[in-house]
């Protein structure tokens with residue numbers, strides 16, 4: 001029994017943690033930052049003020065995670081970010097193809113608590129920052145006005161205070177609680193057009209901040225259910241200009257446009273904004289249930305309403321560089337690139353749901369863009385990393401970089417940088433160039449974290465010294481005509497990787513219900529790294545007769561460099577194109593259709609001079625659709641060889657970058673042969689988890705639980721053909737095989753066992769370490 005006499009005052013129990021890195025905020029950027037740092041050997045404390053991880057992606061808010069793939073609705077091909085965020089999304093695909101937000105919570109929690117280097121504090125809010133003099137470092141103290149010594153946090157569940165001490169801090173809290181209190185330079189609201197020459201900078205009338213949103217989920221109970229609204233529900237929803245858009249079918253983040261608060265202080269007025277959003281949500285549901293206009297809602301009930309509003313924007317902190325509209329649109333390259341974005345610049349009217357204007361104003365770039373390292377640390381707090389939506393970007397650039405796939409990717413870069421700082425006794429700015437930057441980029445690439453244009457050069461990898469002996473190498477001679485016949489109601493294109501030199505002649509399979517002409521264009525992208533077909537190389541006008549026929553495409557174009565080309569079939573109501581069942585890594589079809597969810601109306605055409613480009617969208621279809629266009633290719637395309645395994649790129653980019661075994665190879669193997677015995681303690685394999693698939697975490701259903709390009713079962717053997725490792729049921733891109741005792745061998749053979757009906761076996765990279 002505890003009996004405590006009266007006292008003047010008591011103090012709370014306080015626990016002190018000393019770590020290498022304190023990550024504040026357990027949204028996706030904080031989670032990915034913490035896991036990346038922990039795996040690099042850093043002792044991390046991850047502090048999250050709410051009961052689960054994920055922030056806006058958690059079951060508390062229920063946003064789907066998106067990034068550069070943009071729902072597969074723009075021209076960014078194979079643009080999933082890679083690294084830890086990819087592992088999380090692919091795991092969610094495997095366990096949760098139905099998109100249940102509760103399952104995603106469990107995956108995040110599991111991944112974090114599996115890391116022995118992470119101390120996770122849930123329900124614990126950081127509220128205070130202690131500063132100390134800036135220590136001397138090669139460059140970190142230049143311009144520094146402060147250095148964080150520790151942060152204090154409080155958990156109301158266990159009534160405990162925490163003192164969290166570390167040399168490095170990462171603020172991933174969304175509002176920047178650490179940066180704000182530490183005195184880091186920040187901004188809130190929009191820059192003028194003049195400050196950075198950003199033509200898309202919004203006027204005050206449009207609004208300078210994005211608001212919060214609140215969602216609801218419904219369920220059909222199968223019997224009539226009545227709804228009595230709470231007294232605070234909005235009475236008259238016709239005060240909402242878009243009330244006609246409400247229906248009984250949309251739920252969750254399809255309701256992103258129930259937005260409010262862009263004219264308020266989105267940090268300090270959040271509770272007020274939440275009440276306004278609750279009023280709207282319950283008012284809308286009252287309208288759906290009780291107006292008589294939605295008989296289909298008779299048996300429906302509210303299953304869930306958000307209690308925490310999804311916050312889009314508050315503070316943005318200043319780093320040594322601010323990302324701008326021009327960086328995004330012109331895809332400016334930065335030597336210190338450590339992450340990339342690819343969502344549209346997506347601004348919203350500040351009046352949100354009460355505005356007469358469209359709910360968003362989205363403009364895409366022709367491809368992905370670099371995010372420099374200098375955006376990821378405070379310019380004046382010497383030991384503070386920034387991750388997530390608070391990185392150093394203008395309001396306009398933030399309109400793109402804020403989405404969670406990108407935020408998480410940035411978090412990974414900050415986490416790896418923090419690990420290097422902690423290990424080497426450096427401060428964030430010390431890594432901004434030279435060997436330290438190269439080391440940061442290399443360590444990130446090793447994890448599968450993609451940085452466009454960068455190749456991994458890893459001196460400790462043993463594979464470049466080995467001879468690669470594949471059992472076969474795929475040559476793309478034909479995509480057999482064994483798939484569906486589809487009308488050419490929208491223009492369709494086959495994307496093909498080609499080497500320098502003459503474009504091969506091809507034959508396609510066409511059925512027509514009348515004599516007509518077929519227009520076929522051969523296009524490429526003006527920038528080799530992009531997949532926006534904005535350069536026409538040749539146009540063929542071919543006579544087509546009524547009936548079924550093979551059509552020859554007599555191209556006479558010579559490519560001056562290796563690149564993807566687009567063989568485009570312009571829409572024709574008479575024609576049906578024959579498709580193929582064969583799917584191959586790095587080969588896909590695209591269509592000039594629309595995807596209004598991401599402001600893709602077939603072509604992007606700004607009417608005003610807002611500093612964005614005009615171009616067409618050519619996007620793939622989701623599986624089970626998305627077949628390749630059947631064709632034969634004279635001479636074939638031989639770009640799927642084993643030499644791709646050592647080119648330092650782990651996904652298709654301007655070339656497939658994959659070793660693909662021949663379709664007829666029933667037991668594909670790859671042997672790595674060294675002239676001398678090696679001691680191998682770790683092997684890393686990278687498989688194709690289809691980096692084009694956006695893998696939204698909620699609502700969207702997936703037809704499969706793993707990529708059809710991903711090899712699930714494989715065996716490793718030594719030079720005596722003894723089995724030294726076996727994996728069954730793999731679905732992840734990165735596979736790490738660690739041997740308790742190093743394997744001594746002069747040869748390593750990887751036996752891939754693709755499942756019947758799968759795409760031909762593919763491997764994107766193999767690395768071995770002593």
Ligand SMILES: Cc1cc2nc3c(=O)[nH]c(=O)nc-3n(C[C@H](O)[C@H](O)[C@H](O)COP(=O)(O)OP(=O)(O)OC[C@H]3O[C@@H](n4cnc5c(N)ncnc54)[C@H](O)[C@@H]3O)c2cc1C
Nearest residue numbers: 025027029049055056066126173174213310311388389404
């Ligand atoms: C309605 C809406 C629609 C959006 N649409 C999309 C979309 O479709 N796809 C997409 O990818 N992105 C979308 N975004 C953008 C995206 O959700 C955010 O920009 C993103 O969440 C940023 O990630 P983050 O980790 O920086 O912040 P958050 O996800 O907000 O995570 C920050 C975390 O820090 C915690 N935290 C805050 N203060 C403290 C503290 N003092 N102590 C400890 N922890 C703290 C919070 O609880 C939170 O979990 C949307 C945003 C909104 C609001």
